[in-house]
Amino acid sequence: MSSTTEATTRSTSAPTLLSVRHLVKEFPIRSGGLFRRRAGAVQAVSDVSFDIAEGETLGLVGESGCGKSTLARVALNLIPATAGEVRFGDREITALSPGRMRSLRREMQLVFQDPYASLDPRMPVNELIAEPLRIHGLYGADGRDRVRELMSTVGLKPEHGNRYAHEFSGGQRQRIGIARALALHPKLIVLDEPVSALDVSIQAGVLNLLQELQAERGLSYLFVSHDLSVVRHIADRIAVMYLGKIVETGPASSLFSAPGHPYTHALISAIPLPDPRRERARERITVIGDLPNPADPPSGCRFRTRCPKFAHELSADQQQTCTDEEPALTDRGTGHPVACHFAQARALL
């Protein structure tokens, strides 16, 4: 599908940092018996392509089980890809040896959802932040100063360096996680639900910090989240995932002003707006039923079993198309690529 490759390329002129092509990740399903024979496979990521430019934020949204976290980990080569290629800068990384990969890790970092689970409770904060520097042999004579500088960069007081993770609030712990990621001067940071565990008043501060750091350092972000409002706020471009596939992608503004995929319609209309009059006057598009078994996805369009358009608007002939043919991710008149045979832009906000 050469159209996919073209379609997900962004239009800005900045050079591409991360380029993912036809990426596939399968997990085996094993039988319950003694030999745990391979009984099938789940395609958690199914032929996904996207680019991230230098200094750009790509927001990856989708609901639980859509494969967004797996995609982020495969793209960083933290778990091996089943097929497809990932280029970071000018290097193909899916085939790199662990040793080669390790030196490249400096340039690509990961921040997790739960900052408490990712911080060693027995290490004081200055040690937590020094750890990545030590691992990569970069903790020299100026190490202490580097750590203090990193703490103030993320809005923590350097004099609190001797405290332990439990002495900090959730928002501050996430700042520690960000400081660890920044320590090695990465080019790309993958943020996997970085603010989902935080209260809203704290979340806003962390989001602002991420934006400031990006402006100062030209960082690229892959921002993985289920929260459309957060993604709209932080991302330049957005990719919507459903059952292992990108179903719609485009610049944040156009994806929200003219969403074309029925799943994107449902996602946008499901987010309640904190505005009583508008919220009560909105058109609601709801998906039907629950997520199908990912080990046995529907034929043709994977969304058709839950698609309100398929159920209520399409003729029998049109429905047959959805059942037989997998829709390619191409621009169908909405100004950005949509993987739906009958894509139609709708104003929902």
Next chain:
Amino acid sequence: MTDQQTGPEILRVSGLTVTFPSGDGPVRAVRGVDYTLHRGEVLGIVGESGSGKSVTSLAVMGLLPPTAQVEGTIRFDGVDLLAASEDELTRVRGERIAMIFQDPMTSLNPVYTVGYQIAEAVLAHRDVSKAAARERAIELLGTVRIPNPDQRVDSYPHELSGGMRQRVVIAIAMANDPDVIIADEPTTALDVTVQAQVMEALAAAQRATGAAMVLITHDLGVIAGQADRVMVMYAGKPVEVGGVEDIFYTPRMPYTLGLLGSLPRLDRPAERLTPIPGSPPSVVNMPPGCPFTPRCPLSSEVCREVEPELVGVEDAAGTSGDGHRAACHHSSQLAGAAAGEVFDAGGGEDLTGHGAAPADPTALTGEAGR
């Protein structure tokens, strides 16, 4: 809506305080909550982790552990629940006041079918045959929009998705046509599209039973869509109460304004969010004065010394709002103010200074996450 017709009073909570003993001294989780609930209305309670919003409702249900010291009065249809015997409470709980929790798997028993569990709730309070209880279970599953209810009635909880399980919990809550439904973060554990479906089922349940509902959530969007009146809680106390439009369009407590300003908006993208600096206070050994003082851009001498009462505020036209009350010494300064103006007054568009300097970690609560 503020001027909507509501039924007679069904629940009145006054002077409610809840204190838990702890090694560091008493934890004053709820420090004085008053509200009344009328038949048919939805009261939204918002607040962040540790604000006391869930403990308040557990106190109403009499579900707090015995170590909790609960004071005040909770009058349900004329009966003081805090003074009631366990027998009286059992009659009220489940039949007349029902509760829905965040995680449906903790409310459902994994070894019984959902039909059995709904029928059990019916049989506990009504003298009907088992066959009639089963019929009622199927009917209720239909009301909460579970497809093929006559087959689903024989499913076990693990055979259902998270959204379906939460609908079963809603069906159990509806089983005896309760007068009050208390829903504590009913959709928080669910995916957004499922969340919308479950919220619809809950609203349908509330309409079908005509019950009053207390909807507890951290999600201001859910409150905007569902609540008639809103109570904003901070550090164990309501800090602003009013009709849903009062709270969202003319907030008069800096905390409410700050919450609204820190929300990323789907419909109104902003260049920069306005975070509330610092973190919520610990409810152990609280200093005197307004608990929001350390985070508040309007704080002054009086704020550090005197904790403000929840008093009626005047709206833009100069008339006292219909039930709109705020606990702030500087409430009048907030008329028509935007969050960016109030919270960013000093900082502005500062890209290097990190305007949201975190508070001293010693002044923390465990706001580790929801």
